[in-house]
Amino acid sequence: MAVRLFEARDHAVSYQKYRFSAPENLQSVIFSYLEEKKADSIQLVVDVGCGSGQSTRVLAARFEKVVGTDISEAQIEEAKQAASFPNVSYQVCPAEELPFEDGSVDLITSFAAAHWFDIPRFMKEVDRVLKPRGCVALSTYSANLSIHYKDCSERLTEIFTEIWDLLFKYADEKVKIVIAEYKEVFESLPFQDKQRVTQILDKIPMTVSGVIGFIRTFSMYQSFLSIDPEAAKYLLQKTEQRILETMGVCSNETQVEIWLRSVCILGCKGP
Ligand SMILES: C[S@@+](CC[C@H](N)C(=O)[O-])C[C@H]1O[C@@H](n2cnc3c(N)ncnc32)[C@H](O)[C@@H]1O
Secondary structure: OOOOOOOOHHHHHHHHHHOOOOOHHHHHHHHHHHHHOOOOOOOEEEEEOOOOOHHHHHHHOOOOEEEEEEOOHHHHHHHHHOOOOOOEEEEEOOOOOOOOOOOOEEEEEEEOOHHHOOHHHHHHHHHHHEEEEEEEEEEEEOOOOEEEOOOOHHHHHHHHHHHHHHHHHHOOOOHHHHHOOOHHHHHHOOOOEEEEEEEEEEEEEEEHHHHHHHHHHOHHHHHHHHHOHHHHHHHHHHHHHHHHHHHOOOOOOOEEEEEEEEEEEEEEOOO
């Protein structure tokens, strides 16, 4: 069953502000795969669960025509308002009912979103809309990331892990698909030619306030916020304070690095 946790306007605004686009090494894995599959004449790319469009825009810089789709009107509204490219458009629609003809799409991508879909129904759509030899790339960030700053990375990572564990109480069941590193997504992809790449490490520069904003975008934080707004806001304030104290700095604009591992399911439809 599909789950809808990204409808709120404020959440979409946080998304646009704090969610980064597909990191570079993840992009390299996807683009190398497409080269290997000789998918060099890609015309139409569909980015499913595109959110506020951060990764859709990366694709637009590279391919002829890109359509970002998402079930959330608020997310698509944010995506449309961002500066973009003329070859991108957006549509509100469920991943399980894509508004494309049979055999009309060259590449389907989904970044940090496929676990939210009704996976069997989405896979049927992937198979239906892709052209023969069309490709798919479905990625997620793995749960354990680390925060790096001078000699206090271990302590900062412990703080992050503590917050993650606390918020995990509010996580939807679907987050387990991420924890299991997309095994279910891989197994459900109905193509013979497929692979699951699990060790894609990226380092993302971010300010301390960016880290706090990133936590704010987590669906499990949003669930906590709707159940106990005061406690949720206090948690973020306290976390920022703890991070700054650990780093021995005053400004939340101080830069840290987030080290993040992605998992990507790659596949190519048969002839
Ligand atoms: C974690 S966000 C990822 C957004 C963006 N791709 C990124 O990389 O940051 C997940 C997105 O999937 C969308 N989504 C969830 N279920 C969906 C469904 N069944 N069909 C289409 N989009 C869906 C949500 O509305 C949300 O925007």
